[in-house]
Amino acid sequence: MxxxxxxxxxxxxxxxxxxxxxxxxxxxxxxxxxxxxxxxDKITFYETIGAVICFLAAIYFLVNINKLDTWYLLACGIFTIAFLILLPVVTLGLLGKMKRMNIVKNSFKETIVGYTKAKNQLLLIQRVGIYLSFVLMFTCLPVFSKIMKNKDLFLQSKIWLIYLPIMAIFLFFFSRWGYKCYKNITNSAENILKELEV
Amino acid sequence: MGKEESFTGIIKENEGVIFKITTIYTQNEQDQKDLYQEIVYQLWKSFDTFRNESKISTWMYRVALNTAINQLNKSKKHSNTTGIDQVVLKQTENYDTEFENRLKIVYQHIHQLNILEKGLILLLLEGKKYQEISEITGLSETNVGTRISRIKQKLKSRILKN
Structure with a gap:
């Protein structure tokens, strides 16, 4: 042919x-x-549901923040609250940016550039989110335990002996997979951007 | 002529174009139906702002191609596509097997191109002049020419490999 x-x-x-x-x-x-x-319902359904759950959890932690009576529990609490508020806000903001692109006025080139840039940023946020969520696993458990049962998990070494190795194994495989996916997608996106912006 | 009447007239006249765009920018039937419906919806939404400032085909290709790019990220979230099944699924019902196989090969080659190249080759195959391709894509005419000859080279080497 x-x-x-x-x-x-x-x-x-x-x-x-x-x-x-x-x-x-x-x-x-x-x-x-x-x-x-x-x-x-189509555009933001899943993203909004996720954000609402995160915000509710953040509000719950905020209301009970006075129960975190040591500096390390307070630090874990602040990180958890910040993560639960900031990540959904940034993700929804970027998705909104992609949706607000002017389909009628923009040329095909402008749409591709706008879409690719927003997608790259979204992927970067998702990747950062993956790594931070492991820190979140580490911080939210003691916060939860302190608020719900008034127990300081940092003083109970047995739990960490089981919890930390499991987390490390998950982190290793999950981040390797995440990095691979991210790299492949952004590489091809970067090539298009370079080509168009010359 | 009322707004609805002129809109439906334009869509009916160009339904083949929408079908071709949805075929090159999607990988499965569900995404294709979804994109088809989204393009018709975006064209309806922008129909008021289109006041013969450009050619109908320029407006149509621009909106349809831009919608295809914007839809790329949403392919996993299917919405209701009632009614469209009978249109998209039966487009190829009159093709003979040999022609369908040859057409599949053409689409395979096009699917291997990147999102910009797909748009450019589609416009070229649709018989658009470089000037109109430039209006739709926002690339200069010279740039369009250069890119198209690169795409031709790319396709040629892929065809030779196969």
């Missing part, structure tokens, strides 16, 4: 598509109306 043949096949397909019109006025308007009513 050569390029001329590709062109011929494309034209032939276009002619056939031209002959078999399938859409009706009703179907076209139904598509736009269905889409309009689906719009809100």
């Amino acid at each position: 050569d390029l001329e043949e590709i062109q011929t096949i494309w034209s032939e397909m276009s002619d056939q598509l031209e002959q078999q019109k399938k859409l009706t006025n009703e179907l076209i308007m139904k598509m736009t109306q269905d889409r309009y009513s689906n719009k809100f």
Whole structure:
């Protein structure tokens, strides 16, 4: 198959598509109306649910912050609250940025550049999120234990002997997988950006 | 002519174009249906702002291609696509097997290109002049020419390899 043949096949397909019109006025308007009513739940449903859970947990920790009576428990509490508020806010903000792109006015080039940049930032945030969530695993357990049962887990070495090695194994495999995925996706995105911004 | 009537007229006239764009930017039927519906919706949404400032086809390709890029990130979240099944699924019902196989090979080659190259090759295969491709993509005409000859080279070497 050569390029001329590709062109011929494309034209032939276009002619056939031209002959078999399938859409009706009703179907076209139904598509736009269905889409309009689906719009809100579709775009941010999962992200919003996740954010709400994080915010509720952050509020719970904030309300009970006075129960964290040592400097290290307080530090864990502050980190946990900051993580639960900041990460969803930044992620939702970036998703919003991607959605606000002007599809009508922007050229194809501008859309690709905008999309690729926002996607890179989102991937970076997700990657940072993966690493920080391991720190979160370390910080939220003692905070929870102190607030719910008034127990200081840092004084109970047995729990850490089990908990820390399991966390280390998870961290090793999960971060290796995360880094690999991130690198592959961003590499191809970076190439397109470089090409377009020359 | 009312707004709905002129809109549906334009969509019916260009349904093949939307179908082709959805085919090169998606990997499965569900995503294709989803993108098809999203493109029609975005065209309807922007129909008021389109006041013959550019050619209908320029507006249509621009909105459709931009929507395809914006939709890339959302492919896992399927929404309701009622009604569209009967359109997208049956587009190829009249093709003979040999033609369908050749068409599959064409799409395979196009699918290997990056998101920008896919758009450019589509516009070229649609018979667009460099000037209109430049208006749709925002690249200069010279840039369009250079990129298209690179894509041709790329396709040629891939075809030879196979």
